[in-house]
Amino acid sequence: MSKRSRTHVTCTVNGDEVDFLASDDTSLLDALRDELGLTGAKEGCGTGDCGACSVLVDGRVNCSCLMFAPEAEGTDIVTVEGIAEGDQLHPLQQTFLEGAALQCGICTPGFLVSAKALLDENPDPTETEIRYALAGNLCRCTGYDKIVRSVQEAAVQLRGATR
Amino acid sequence: MTVTEDRPSYKWVGTRPIRHDGYDKVVGKARFAADLNLPGQLHAAILRSPHGHARILSIDTSTAEAMPGVKAVVTAADFPALDVGNPEHDVAMNLMARDVVLYVGHALAAVAASTRAEAQAAAAAIEVEYELLPVVLSLDESMADGAPLVNDDNRTAFSGSDEPSNLATVTPLERGDVDGAFEAADLIVEREFDTAWVHQGYIEPHACVVDVGADGKADIWASSQGHFRVRSQTAAVLGWDTARVKVTPAEIGGGFGGKTTIYLEPVAARLSEKSGRPVKITMSRDEVLRATGPAPASKARIRIAATNDGELTAIDGWIGYAVGCTNDMAGFIGAMSVASYRFPNLKLEAVAALTNTPKSAAYRAPSAPQAAFAIESVIDEIAQLLEMDPIDLRLKNAVVEGDPTAMGSPHPRIGFVECLEAIRDSDHYRSPVPEGTARGVGSGFWFNIGEQSSATVNLNEDGTATVITGSPDIGGSRASMALMAAEELGIDVYRITPVVADTESVGFTDVTEGSRATFATGMAVVNACRELIDQLKTRAATILGVEADAVDWVDGAAVAEDKDPLPLADITAKAKSTGGPLTVTASLNAGGAGPSFAVHCCDVAVDEETGQVTVLRYTTAQDAGTAIHPSYVEGQMQGGTAQGIGWALNEEYVYDDDGTMLNASFLDYRVPVASDLPMIETIIVEVPNPAHPYGVRGVGETGIVPPMATIANAVSRATGARLTSLPMSPPKVLAVLDDR
């Protein structure tokens, strides 16, 4: 297939139905960033080792740098831009801010997405469960302490809200 | 937890507001350099050397130039050749090799094309003929008699010699009677150490977008720790006037010293100039690891003499740094790191030598971690042999104000003793060592620097304020600037907008390095606010109809006898009728950056079957002078510690014999992940720095200095074996355990 041949992809991104053209070797990350202008997901490695590009695909965390864009056909994708409900920040976003869980902030989108997936699945994780769930996301600035504490705090708030 | 000396009480300083740039960063809106795209933008790819050392016989770009989508190709021929003595010579040589390539990964050509894939394909089609030269990969090879030259352009700094040499610097220090002290000693411990190359490991690869207009001016968006340095280095490499270059700082995704120099911007500028289109370059992780700043590998031999009651009477040592392919001050700075203890007798030689590996770059307290690993390990061994508490031994010998630094000048007011006491009295240190684990302590410090900063503070009509600085915010410094301005002006911190402005919108400001932003740029902000308050008092006097010197500034309002307080917003509302806009710019070259000391304590478990070392509990106490925003001070302490733990246990460059890095990915160059680490408990010690209006000391760097020895000291107590080689990876630990 010639390099210029492009596939038409239709999927849901942050609740909106979208479509775009992508060549078969374009990563989902590049499609999100370059075709849809959603630059929240970051490229830290391009090889699945840093988690900065994490997005939810049908509710599961994926490294969008490792997925080809055409594989997104028909899926439901959530990026960091879609975590808040309108003006209302997700409790994780709020606890990350209050808990100073970001320094440079390049890893933050990936951590928020991974942590959301964790709390959606397990509302009351132990510290160890949080650390393992986030082990695919690298942060070089914080030493993880404040990230883990912020996830713990968000879990408490979310449990309070659903009780 | 915070340990504080007596100090004035503040309303804003020391509080923990949400940082002003935080919202954009949690919703994915913050713009890092790679997030920017301009209409018509091209993508560039860089061709890099596959050889560790080779002469470039020819470069043929004709095939590449004819390939689809290609708009411009550059090589060193497109840049002026800078003299060897030019301060930016090495930067220019590193970002585009001219006659020789000096390491695997050295850039030698670049292509701009419509897509990244097209640019990469064309770069790969550039034909280069090489003549291979001998490759020097280690300190020992570099310093051996008759060693081949790594880089013909290198001269030993401060030597006065014009002979090419592999030596970068040689720094001898001596005081007292070292031989006599060793003869009189009750106890002497001597050890040799080595540490591996490690990378800063910022998660954001280097990136920039450059647009050179028809007027010949370059607009640059860059990820850097100092956009004024990007401007000056880019101009120097291109042979341009500084005024032709404007640099807008993008948000920066981590730097840790590694983004204090440039790798891409002049290349993008030349490609943009040639193609007439904006050009974007983003490095891959592989390029980041192969071609940007690792911290030097090192070797050390340290011998310390002590008396039976724990007085450290002399140190005699040698430390060498392998600094990569160009000159570097690593050895000179490393020599200064002996200054934590009094050592009446001292003899030290620090050396830096070149290797055919990437030009090294600053990494958080550059050169200090390697030296501290060696010295703090030997001191710990002395404590073990004397059966003395390691903190008591350090307390007995710790430097205090007035004691000599390595160069002999007296230490200013410092908080080393206070940090030792904070750990000694901590919950962690006082709790029993859990079964199956062992505890270690270690310490370290960093000098910090001041340098030049500018700040502009604008008061708006409604009494809000804009604080404009030129210090890129690499971990919460905008919040610190706003807090200091809030304290000065007496207004709510959220009524202040801190801005990091481009090179045309704020006065010159040196790089964010040396833990200087909150210290020096903060001082410029404070000075600007104080001058504004003088103006506000004058304006208030006019409004109130009193003499200017009858007005005081209290809690955000002008107060004069028999008058109602006049809040700031009431004065700014009348700015037009009282003399016009209220704005002040302050600039300074700050002196008196106070050193920041830290003491760390950790509990480890060593799996004697696998050699795996696990850190189970970790506490750090560090002197922040005054913590402006304690959360971000803790963050610096924790982040530096985590990097130090990685340096201690996992991280290392692995090269083959030709100088090719074998582990150039985050999969194989493994930095600590969340499941590798425990919580990192912090004790902020506050011994105010007398040279800063709020007592600030830089806190960014010290945290990475103590962890390696702290962990090695714990491992020694766990196993009875002393680990002297970093990283303490499982195979090395096993080998040492087998030798016990």
Ligand code: FES
């Ligand atoms: S960019 Fe996808 S995992 Fe690093």
Ligand code: FES
């Ligand atoms: S905050 Fe910088 S990498 Fe996580």
